[in-house]
Structure formats: structure tokens, C-alpha cells
Amino acid sequence: MSLRKQLNDILPTLLPNNPAEAIKGTELIRLARINLTGNYSDASLRYHFSIMSCDPTSAIAKVEKGQGYYRRSEPLPALSGAQELLAWTQGRLDDISGDDSSVDSAMLRIRKFRAVVTRYYEVNGRFPFAFRDPFTNTSPLGNLWKYPELVLVDWETGGSPDEEMSLDGGMLSLKQRLGIAPFRLHSARLRLSPSLMTYREDFFQTLSVSMWAQGGELIYAGPIADEALADGLRKLSAAYGVGVTSFGMTPEVLDDLPRPANILNAHPKETEAIMAKLDIHKIAAAQSRPHLDWVALNSLRSESEEADKLVAWLNHCIDERRAEPFKDE
Template identity: 45%
Template sequence: MSLREQLREILPQILPSDPAEAIKGTELIRLVRFRLGDEYSDATLRYHFSILSYDPASPIAKVDQGQGYYMRLGKTETRSGAPHLGMFSQIDDVQDLQSMRFARFRAIVERHCVNGARYPYLLTEPPGNNWELPDVVVTDWDFETDNDDTPRLDETMLSLKRHLGVSTVRLSAVQLKLEATLATCNADFFQAMSATRWANHGEIWIADKVSDEALVESLRVLGHQYGVGVTSFGLDLTLLDELPGPDEIRRMTASEFESLQTLLKFQRLSVGTSRPHLDWLHLAALKKKHESLAGMLAWLNSCLENRKPVWPGRE
């Protein structure tokens, strides 16, 4: 049984149902260890809590403001129930519909990145509502060119970069949007710029097609002026309702996801500007405020130590 499946069974026995009584990550790790033992590191448990908290069908949720986790309970469900959204059942609420569409889009983004040998880490909850953190951080690494099996980091390049004071990994901070409109594009853009300014590169990825010429021009001008990349995935949002759930998308085989990728019609509105260095002072300040960012940094450190990047979404 995978760690994710074990946590789905264990967490309902531990988590409080009242968000006011939310358990902080450190205490939740301690309680989970009573049942799992010491097989998994603190960093591994921490980013699994974070990842599961993004899934509307999972038993764990994160408080909107501050730190801590609690038991996810839907509007009409009991502790033993869970909402099932999409083509196999009815959707009771517009907010549920948007939440599930976003979760599916985020899973597609993860798989798309991994297929391109880029490793994503999910950060914010609730998605799209944070001015300090992006929704996803996408990492780019130097891999060994002669390794045909599991991708491994190039030790020579890592050592050389360390000696030269060059970053060993490039971080692209990405804000995800289901759609963009003329009425909201300015606010969405500057929120994304604020949330991504500490990274090497800032991006906005939009699920829906962007066909309005005025909107295209507005996003293109803003992107070029402020150095933020803007890309549409060209998805019809109603198609998201017909897709499997987020976890099923993450577990798809390569051929299955290749079929799904035929739905994507990419439209690059602006490329953005790459910064050679991270804003370390800003990043250090954010790390103290946001547990999910601390988890991401622990994950990066683990990847570097093991010379092997991993995708948290499939662990």
C-alpha cells in the first residue's frame, strides 16, 4: 500500500473536524508516526499532507489563513462520506464544480511538466487566493545525459555550479487560472506577479482558451512589460468535467496521458524574463510564514542529496 493510501486511512482517525482545532504539521507528523513508524522522513510526510490537502476528495484540508490541518467535511456529507464530482454523478454547487475543474487542471499541469522532465511541487491552498505564494513551483535540473533509466542529476554539473556560486536548480513559480477575462485580468496578473517575484521565472498558466483579441493583447502587453510568461492550455472547461479525477490523471500511463494531451492547444502569449538568482531574503521570510514552502525547500534538498528528483504527486 502506498503512503498516500495509508494516509487516507489513518488521517480520518486523527484529524479534528473543527478548523479552529486544526493540528499543525509538526504535531500531525508525530501522531502519524505512532501508526506508521519511522519509515518515512518528516519532509516526505509534510509534502504528502500538503499534496493531499489540495484534493477535494481527500480527508485532509488546510486552514485558509495560518497553519494547520483538519478533517475535510463537505456541505452535506458525514465523516464517512465524500463528494464525487464529474460525469458519473451530479454536482450540487458551482463552487464544487470550479474546485474540481481546478483540481483536474492542476493534475494535468503536473503530468505535462513531468512528461517534459520538469518536476512540479504544489504549494497553495485554497488555490489562486494567495498573493505571496504561487500555485505550483516547477523545477528544472541538469540530468546525466547517458542515463536512460531513472533520471539522475549530473554530479559534475552540480559540483561545478556549487563552486561557481550558481543555482543548481531553476525554479519557475506558476499561478494557475481556469480562465481569464478582461474584467479580472489586471488583478489576476498583478497577483501572479506578486506571488512569483522571488523565483527565477514567473508564469501564469490558463486552462481555458483565450480568444478575445483585446484580452490577448492586454495579457501580452502586461507579460512583456513586467517579464511574466503567460500561456493558455486551450482547454474547453466543460471537457474537464468529463475527465477522470485528479488522482486518476496522475496515475495514467504514458499512453493514456498522451491521448489526453491531444485536448491541449497551447497558446504562448508572452515568454517572460528569466532571473539568474532567487530572491533569497524574500524566500527566507516566506519560509517562516508558509509551511508548504518549507516543505518544498525540504523536498528540493532531499532531491539534491539523493541526486534524484522525484515527483511528489506520484509518491
């Protein structure tokens, strides 16, 4: 039996599940050698550990920061929509049969995560707009490549603390005369669990849904501990400019949070306690383009009432010269 085949059988029993408890290479070599048939050098074992850690089908993963290896978890159902759509890569909720409670639990987690992301950006001076209609269970799968879960709006606001919601009148007038948008729009795709198996789909869906906007952001709930995964995301970001952020929230953390409505309507002290549970890690910063694709945005408006609401909200803020949170009336 080849060394690779032996390691595939042995490593799952030796590796810890938690990246924080990662086992160092020297100790893993010692433990693996006890169970191996054949005499292999340390260098050969280290080489195989390194190569296998970049294989999404392998059990071994290398920690992104620090030293050591841990057991890569099995791919979980990925969020292919915002609230109503759950998928194995590009499937539908209908495709998942069996344990209904597991599906309900996964859907509740993503609703909580969406609420946390919304509240986080509201607290930090960005203005989220949510798309929901394109992700119902009967919606076409092509919507996953057309609509973002969230649009994040950054405005030119006033400089003084008392006028932090007021738009900068001088800059607003100048940009209007130059035909430049007085805001920056980034389309965001949300995902629960980062995975070496599915990150390319996550990334290119984010790129696709952001082509009409000025930038794209891929936001994961879970921590990105896998070195190969983090490197892969950074390389794609360097090539295409999509930002990648992890909120560092394990399923257990999400399960402990209050209901989504409570998160969105939390009092300041409650919001502070929720924000304290986050471990924000920016894998790659988003690159903003100077202009929107107005033709593509107008096409989106003709197909989606929510896109029309987005434009109406932006116009309202400009007319009032005040950045206001979106309210669906």
C-alpha cells in the first residue's frame, strides 16, 4: 500500500478537529510512524503532509497562522441564497431529504448571520440593503449568479459628529455635475462555512453578482483556519478584486445568539455584547471600481422590484441630503 493511501487511512484518527488544538508536524510524524507499514523519512512524511493539506478531499489541513495540522471537516450544506435557499453547491432545499431539523437549524443559523452582518455594518457606518425575493425556493438557480444577498452602501457624509448622517453638500453637488455617484456600492455574498471544496464557487458567484456594482465582498460566518483555503482566496482576490472577510463565528456561537429579529432590534448594550462575539478577520480587501455599470443596474431594475427599491432609496437619500437606513414600507 502506498504512503499516500496509508496516510489517508491513518490521519483522520490522529488529527484534532479544532484548529486551535493543531498538532505539530514532529508529533504527527511520530504518531503516524507507529501505524505505518514501511520505513519512511521525516522529509517524505512532511512532504506528504504539505501536499495533502492542499487537497480538498484529504482529511489533513494546515493552520493558516502558526504551525500544526488539524482534521478538515466534511463539507456542509452551503448557503446558495440568503434566507430561503439552502444547497449542496447549486441544489435546492427540496434536494435535501431526511433530517428536517438539520435543515431548520442551518436556515436559522444563516438568518442569524445575515442579521449579525446587517447590524455590524450599520454600527460601523455602512448602509445595508437586502435582496430576498430572488432567493425563494421556486426562484431560478441563475439568480444565484445575478443577485447579491446584501448591497453595502458607503456615502460621502459630513465631517462633524453632529452631522455624521448628513451628506457632504459640496461633494454631492460636484459629483452630480461630473456624473459621478456620491456613494460606493458593493455587492455582498454571505456564506456560513468556508470550504476548500466550494470556495471557488462562492468567490465567482460573488464576482458575478457584483459586476454591476463598484465592488464585491464575500463574507463568511465561520473562521478561515485552513492555510490552503486562505491562500486560494487571496490569490483569487488579487486577480479579481473581490474582498473576503470572516466573522469568526462557529456554529456553536451562532446557535447561542438570539433570534434574528432580536439581533436587528437589539439595544446598544445588547448589540455591544453580540459584536463582542465576533472575530473579524479580513483575508483580502475589496477593490472599488470608480463607476457603476448603469446599463446593468437599469436592466436589474426592470427584472426586480427590490432593485427598483434600492434605486428609489438612494434617490431619497440624495434628495434629503441625508444617509438614512433603508426601511421597507
